Amino acid sequence: MFRWIVVSLFLYQIANSQNFQWENYVPFDTRFYPVVRLKIIIHVLQKSDGSNNFQNTEEHKEAILKIFYHAHSLYSNLKPLKIGNTNYIPDSRIRLDFNKEEIYFHQNDRYNDLSCIGKQGTCGMLMQEIYKELITKNSQQNPNALHVFLGEGEEGKGEACGIGCKRWCYIAGAYKQYVKAQNFWDSGALLAHEIGHNLGLYHTVFKKTPTNDYCDDTPTWPENPDCWNGDSCSNNMMDYNANKDGLSPCQLGRIHFHISSKGHGDIKDAILKDWCIFNADSTVLIQKFEKITLNGEYRLQSNLVLYPNSELTLNGTLHLPQNASIYLYPKSKLIVNGTITNFCGDQWQGIFPIKKKKQKLEEQVILKGKLENCLQK
Numbered sequence: 205m206f207r208w209i210v211v212s213l214f215l216y217q218i219a220n221s222q223n224f225q226w227e228n229y230v231p232f233d234t235r236f237y238p239v240v241r242l243k244i245i246i247h248v249l250q251k252s253d254g255s256n257n258f259q260n261t262e263e264h265k266e267a268i269l270k271i272f273y274h275a276h277s278l279y280s281n282l283k284p285l286k287i288g289n290t291n292y293i294p295d296s297r298i299r300l301d302f303n304k305e306e307i308y309f310h311q312n313d314r315y316n317d318l319s320c321i322g323k324q325g326t327c328g329m330l331m332q333e334i335y336k337e338l339i340t341k342n343s344q345q346n347p348n349a350l351h352v353f354l355g356e357g358e359e360g361k362g363e364a365c366g367i368g369c370k371r372w373c374y375i376a377g378a379y380k381q382y383v384k385a386q387n388f389w390d391s392g393a394l395l396a397h398e399i400g401h402n403l404g405l406y407h408t409v410f411k412k413t414p415t416n417d418y419c420d421d422t423p424t425w426p427e428n429p430d431c432w433n434g435d436s437c438s439n440n441m442m443d444y445n446a447n448k449d450g451l452s453p454c455q456l457g458r459i460h461f462h463i464s465s466k467g468h469g470d471i472k473d474a475i476l477k478d479w480c481i482f483n484a485d486s487t488v489l490i491q492k493f494e495k496i497t498l499n500g501e502y503r504l505q506s507n508l509v510l511y512p513n514s515e516l517t518l519n520g521t522l523h524l525p526q527n528a529s530i531y532l533y534p535k536s537k538l539i540v541n542g543t544i545t546n547f548c549g550d551q552w553q554g555i556f557p558i559k560k561k562k563q564k565l566e567e568q569v570i571l572k573g574k575l576e577n578c579l580q581k
Contacts, residue, residue, distance in 0.1 A: 368469020554580020
């Protein structure tokens, strides 16, 4: 469950929620959306005597990881939506990056009790304090990560620090669910939901009350019958339901906008910068006679190759890593209305023809935009 903590932040983000075209950021073509990793660090909030939550044992740390693996799998293996948009995108291209060595255990009676979140309540103020004391004041903690806290309280409750906010989210009752029935999937689905807020998403529908999540392809009341489980019930990750395993194109567009360089909030700072490192296995190939237009922001990890008679029109921004190049086969065409650059302070190599026939490079490249951070003169 999500609540705004600062009214001014709420008003600012509402005002800016529609100031982008989400259609330009939907990962329909995965060639231009290499998977991105969201850095996550895990914190277990015990009582002062170390009780009332997971313990620092191999068994319990494995149980904790199962929760996070389930949330991870929901983002990488999306299911078709039962209600709302029927355009199915099976992979969000988001991966959760976490490990056993970064599970931290804290003892504090007050911090362990997250029962402050109830039907009308919020733990926002307490979580701000927890984040300040355990993260901000601790130089050993990574500020450029999403810190996920596991506390106790009413099962199935959670909260995030804000829309597009990287600092924290938490879920309550995961330990109780594990003890009662070895249940990690409900907590994992709740975790995926809360991380959805951090990544830029609002609720789709709330207790039969119309809500604006700034996506026209998500279910609303009365289309959504507000039921928990079944063929007629929603399975949208940002709704209240048993599965939470689907996302609409608009929701995915919002996520990829928020993690772009132009994104609102600071969640983009918790994304690992894999695109700075050249990966030869990630070469993007545009096949013969393909015509592609790119309007958003794209961070490739290798070379870009245009085969004969293909055409790429770039209206947005394309990042190429150091040592990467664009190769043009004869009769291919590159139209640059936007920008080709490097976001990492490095230089990419340039645009090169693969000459099998006499053809000048200037006949293949129409440059109305900009080439930045490029070695090629």
